[in-house]
Amino acid sequence: MWIFRQLFNFCKNLLRKQRLDEDLDLEIRSYVELSAEEKTTLGVSPEQARIQAELETGGLEQIKEGVRDVRVGATIDRLLQDIRYGSRLLWKNLAYAALTVTTVALGIGATTAIFSVVDGVMFKSLPFPNAARLVRVRSVFTATRRGDVASYPDFLDWRARNHVFDALAAFRTGDFTLAGRGEPERLHGAVVSARLFSLLGVSPAIGRSFLPQEDHPAAADGANAVVLSHALWQRDFGSDPAVIGRTIRLDGQPFTVVGVMPPKFEYPIDAAPVELWTTIAVDAGGGGMPMTDQRGAHYLDVIGLLKPGVQLREAFAEMAQIAGNLSKEHPENKPRTVQLVPEVQELAGPLRTPLLVLMGAVVCVLLIVCVNVANLLTAQGSRRYKEIAVRFAMGANRARVVCQLLTENLILSLLGGGLGLTLAIAMVKILVRIMPAQAPRFNNISVDGRLIGFALFISLFSGILFGLAPAFRTSNIDLTESLKENWARSGSDGKAHARFRGLLVGIQAALAVVLLLGATLLLQSFVHLTRVDPGFDPHDVLTFQLNTPTPNAGDPAAFFREFAARVKSVPGVVSVSAAASLPLTGDSMKSSVEIEGHPTPPGSRSTADFNSVETGYFRALDSAIIRGRDFTAHDSAKATPVVIVNRTFAQQFFPNENPIGKHIRPGIGNGYGPGEPPMREIVGIIQDVKQSGLQAEAAPEMYAPLAQSPFSPVFFVVRTATDPRGYAGIIRRQLGSLEKTEPMYHIETLDEYFQEALSIPRLVTLLLSAFAVVAVLLACMGVYGVVSYVTAQRTHEIGIRMALGSRKLEIMRLILTEGLRPAIAGTLAGIAISLKATALLSSLLYGLTPTDPLTFCAIPLLMTGIALMASYLPARRAANLDPMQSLRYE
């Protein structure tokens, strides 16, 4: 019954608001008249009676407000009214509204976009059960903490001796040539230990997983097991379930298909998807000493599943103990220990630091945005002082006014948040596209529900927080003072207000300086990087990988000669050569080295990079021979073993000596029988070529002729006269006429490798610069706003000063100080913060320190200059005031 009545009242109040209000108005008026009438009967004159009656009744609007407040649904009604009123007001004040909404959108857009990327790359859990317990175990040198891959014997001992892991599995990626119908196909695959799938908690969609005994090579006539990816099964085997048990040929060897993984299964997570898995048995077979028997052959990644409840620290303690024991048991190897890294973190890899930097930057931007919005709202609040005073006079209570102001701010922040979210979605799309290829887990990056919630939270939070402070300030009005219209000139409130805004400007300036410094450092570092001499000319060189015949299967040298001759015959090809590893790719081989005349036990030998190259490699790369000679066709397998070293090698191992003619013994002895690899004579010194990225300092490096140190596959390098991309087709046809079974793969130009090496620095620099520009613009707006405010506030004072004979210059100085003081204070604070904060950048910087003195001098000056410019406009306006007019103002 009661409910129905309230519902009826509610509807009536909402629908017939106008009628009810008019009715109430009439009722109160009649009350006043009746009251006056009564007084006249007591002998008061009619005019007097009316005045008394009105005074006794009180304000008409206040009574009406009181009645409205008790009506059912008053709250909703008020909210609707506030929204209507707020929207109207914002519409009238479009410039202010647009500015605020854009600022909020920018802040929320940038933050949400970067957080989406960070979340996708670094935090989103892996799509495996027990993802949180997956840990990468790296094997590193005790002395340098470098390296990360493990040897198979070490892995077996780790697995047998530990009590902290439920399972350990080893894997490496590798490419396989699948011969079948038509063209042979090059497939990206993985060589894994049998337990990998069960460790990850994933079983094949069809067929079975590997059996433990399949880690050992099959009998001489048998075939190793292989598991196919869902995509490969669909593409090459027509989704035929009967594929299980069939034999396929990979790299000429027979393999039995035992299973097909479920769709979307992806591990190891690599730039290119893995399409098939086989067991470690492929490394155990073959003649000589297989890789899996060499404790010194570090080439496997190891992943472990921690036992439930075991902490990373405990696991590390035990594994370090085991590794220490192994080093003691095998003194012939350099001592190694382990590092344990959660799998999620391991996968973020090279993007980790850049993303952390960007996250810091984006938080700075968000803070600046919040401060700016606070500034805008405060300014808006002070402009509305009088309106609010009038509202109080008309009977509005304080809570009501605060509510009204909050509603307006919430409208703005929600609009900004919505726009920001749209911006974020667009930005994420762009970011994913320009993301460097090294970044794993792209497909995980998206703006999902949690991040939408995050954006909504930030916008509401900033709306309430930064709306509330000014709302309370504004609502705390001395009625009489403000209605007298000289509130700005009188009282300490105006000054406190200006101080508050000065503080905001200071904070903005400080944050802007931090971002600007960071961006400038990165920008300079990027310029340094692009100007780095990589030691070769990357333009117009096509590269591709090719399996060459092994010495037992054919004559690699003859194959190369024949193929090179055909490629060279293509018009436009300048030179052709090949190498085991390419510059800038970072996948160079490490080898121990013994210097003639300095016999050292194998455990403590120095290490250097090792590469194996064809004749003409340095010419094709356009790398200069500093001393001695290049390899020639005479440096064959049967001739004296020779080696060319780079400048760093020469300086490090032969300081103040001529290395030409000296002998060294690289630890890699491909092409020679078992036992110690041969001593090689140094015949030349080559300039330093950047092997592992542009930032890395050149490492000592040795080059042996491919004929004396055969490798397969090798990278071919073809220098061309015009755009090298156009030559891939014709070279493939040349290869086809020569040999049918081996495809070309990894076709890329050296320029592309160069750009890839720059991609992460470019991305970070670009984004950080964008953030810095936004920050500076916002800070500018802040300074401009505060100076304009102060100028308006002191118009009267300026008028008096000018009337008393102050010169324009003095007035300008007066006003400029108002803007510059907080800006300079903020700048100084920014320098202090940056001295600490830029340390985060140190690993990203090349060619300068994180506290580069020149940058730290120039940027604060720049910031001050910008603040000066932002203050100049309002200051000039103040100086050009007509004293008469400014005194008449208000």
Add this chain to the structure above:
Amino acid sequence: MAQTRTDILQGTLDLLILQALALEELHGMGIARRIGQMTQGAFVVKAGSLFPALHRMEEAGWLTSFWGESATNRRAKFYRLTKLGKRQLDTETKDWERISVAISQALRST
């Protein structure tokens, strides 16, 4: 002074309005005057408290209102008790009596 007195006894305003309307229907001014008479001038009900109370009670269903003419032929809004209002008056009167007896006893008991 009247202001402070009404403030203290705000809770009794509803009861007084109901009592004022118990005999006859009245307009706002009339209710204020009647309350003054009934309490021998101890209560001066101001328009700022009277009107919100009237509207609240009307929404609660204790009163109904209609436009009519005053004794001096002026248009005025009159209020009348409903059945619900009469019942409310009864309960509130009983409550009040119980409370006032209890409080008087408490004050005398020292």
